[in-house]
Amino acid sequence: MSSGTNKKLLSKTQADGEGPAVILIQPQMGENIGACARAMLNCGLTDLRLVNPRDGWPNEKAVSSSAGATLVLDNVKLFDSTEAAIADLHKVYSTAARVRDLVKPVVTAREAAAEMRAHWDAGRKIGLMFGPERTGLVNDDITLTDTLISIPLNPGFSSLNLGQAVLLVAYEWWIAGQEVEDRYLHTGASRPATKAEMQNLFEHLEGELDLTGFYTHPDKRPSMIRNVRNTLQRCAMTEQEVRTFHGILAALSGRKKQRKPEPDAGDAEG
Known part of the structure; x- marks a missing residue:
């Protein structure tokens, strides 16, 4: 199994068979x-259509650079015209660096993804059209599409290769259909500490600080406690980390026996 590949989940992608067709002109x-x-399969897309590939098809170099995306390559559809490649589709989006004097709605990849999801849910088949690496799409091809996708990047250097362009648009399609946590804590084998465990830690820490005379001004004690608690809350501690912190407090307070150092070999009596 290659890194980042789960064959069980991959079979589900094949079974679902959802998503827009990607048309490479x-x-x-x-x-x-x-x-x-590779970019398509990263995002659950499997319908790849090629219009007059320069070096013919099949192509061994495509296989070697796909990182195992044979689910896509084994089902490639070949066409000799753009019209034939999109004949069964209801809505087609194209990517082009320049609008080239055509009157055409332009949306970002993110907005396009939301639109495509709505079309897909309504039972419409969708296509994403990309032009040749060197020249991009020509006007005759763009005219056959409904909407242009713009990918706003550094205006001083917005050049993308074909794989990057496909990945950016396909990713927006994928993420628009997922319930994904934007941010989460990876805790390994442990779990997040409960509020009861955190409260116990607070009380342990505050008790030790009381014994050391840390709170020199009784009137400031409540605000200092709140600040310390708030600091520890921001750490998003795991239950293992809480236990470790208890151990640190116990060691600092002298309630844990110190291990006697092992005698050095040079100290042995001769």
Whole structure:
């Protein structure tokens, strides 16, 4: 199993068979086709259509650069015209660096993803069209599409290769259909500490601080306690970390026996 690959979940992707078709118009390099297939499968897409690939098909270089995305490559559909490649689709989005004087709605990849999800839920088939690596889409191809996708990047350097462009658009499609936590704590084999465990730690710490005379001004004690508690809360401690902290407090207070150092070999009596 390759890194980042789960064959059990991969079979579910095949069974679902959902998502827009990716149409590559006259792709030039097999390596780029393979990179596109990899990007597609990263995002659960499997319908890849090629219109007049320059180096023909099949292409061994596409296989070697796909990182095992054979689920996509084994089902590639070949076409000799753009019209034939999109004939069964209801809505087609295209990517182009320049609008080229055509009157066409332009949306970001994120907005396009939301629109595509709505079309898909309504039973409409969708396509994502990408042009050749060197020239991009020509006007005749763009005219056949409904909406242009713009990917706002550094205006001084916005060049993308074909695989990158496919990944950016496909990722937005994927994430628009997922319930994904934007941020979470990875706790390994432990678990997040409960509020009761945190409260116990607070009381242990505050008791030890009382014994040392840390709170020199009784009137400031409540605000100092709140600050210390708030600091520890922000740490998002695990139950293992709480136990470790209890151990640290016990050691500092002298209630844990110190291990006697092992005698050095040079100290042995001769």
